[in-house]
Amino acid sequence: xxxxxxxxxxxxxxxxxxxxxxxxxxxxxxxxxxxxxxxxxxxxxxxxxxxxxxxxxxxxxxxxxxxxxxxxxxxxxxxxxxxxxxxxxxxxxxxxxxxxxxxxxxxxxxxxxxxxxxxxxxxxxxxxxxxxxxxxxxxxxxxxxxxxxxxxxxxxxxxxxxxxxxxxxxxxxxxxxxxxxxxxxxxx
Numbered sequence: 001x002x003x004x005x006x007x008x009x010x011x012x013x014x015x016x017x018x019x020x021x022x023x024x025x026x027x028x029x030x031x032x033x034x035x036x037x038x039x040x041x042x043x044x045x046x047x048x049x050x051x052x053x054x055x056x057x058x059x060x061x062x063x064x065x066x067x068x069x070x071x072x073x074x075x076x077x078x079x080x081x082x083x084x085x086x087x088x089x090x091x092x093x094x095x096x097x098x099x100x101x102x103x104x105x106x107x108x109x110x111x112x113x114x115x116x117x118x119x120x121x122x123x124x125x126x127x128x129x130x131x132x133x134x135x136x137x138x139x140x141x142x143x144x145x146x147x148x149x150x151x152x153x154x155x156x157x158x159x160x161x162x163x164x165x166x167x168x169x170x171x172x173x174x175x176x177x178x179x180x181x182x183x184x185x186x187x188x
Contacts, residue, residue, distance in 0.1 A: 043177055045184075051177045056128040059180060062105055063145040065130070065138050067176035068117050069098060072125035079124045095119050105141055113137060129173035132161050142183065156182055 031037070041053040051057050056067050058074050071082040084091035098119040099111060115134045117127075135157045143150045160179045164170045 043181055045181055050181065052128075053175055053177060054128055056122075056126045057177055059176065062141055064180045064183065065135060065142065065174075065176050066118070067130055068127045068134075069119065069121045070125040070127075071121035074126060076126060079126050082121055082125075106137060108140060109137060128177060129162075129175050132157070132172055132174055135160075135174045135179065146183070146186075148186065152186065153183075156186060 040055075042049045043051050043053055055076050056070060056074055058070070059066050072078045072080050082091065084094075086092070099114060102114055102118060103109060103111070114137065115131055117130060118134050118137075121127075136154075139150055139153045139157060142148070143153045146153075157174065157179065160174050160182060162173050162175065164172060
């Protein structure tokens with residue numbers, strides 16, 4: 001019995017050193033080698049940080065691309081999804097309200113044309129990306145609001161589509177913050 005206790009203490013100490021010292025140091029070192037040196041990829045405009053590329057933000061003005069809704073109000077300190085399922089009446093009311101808002105600003109769309117991601121929150125509530133389809137349904141609204149040609153906005157969206165990692169992992173995506181920053185910089 002005494003040997004089992006000693007073995008347990010030794011393995012606890014070894015695992016503590018590995019998991020509480022060595023692993024965090026390795027992860028921190030890997031982060032320092034990444035873009036942003038482990039501090040996140042900041043988006044800077046005119047010397048001012050306007051946001052982080054990996055944290056979604058709320059854009060509600062018609063002249064901007066809208067991202068995926070957030071279950072936590074885009075609060076990075078409280079990252080979480082919703083526990084409401086598709087049969088929950090409150091959830092269905094919320095989704096229908098989002099659909100109605102989208103159709104109000106995009107009268108040329110049909111309900112079936114709306115990508116699900118534009119009316120449902122992600123698991124983290126902070127998803128910074130939308131699909132190319134979700135960006136494309138917003139092009140006409142943005143062009144009209146900014147008095148730009150549809151082709152100008154389409155070209156901008158096309159240049160901001162990020163391919164899947166290594167061409168294999170994950171879907172194609174568009175970072176909403178980067179796209180909106182580029183949209184603000186676009187000349188008429």
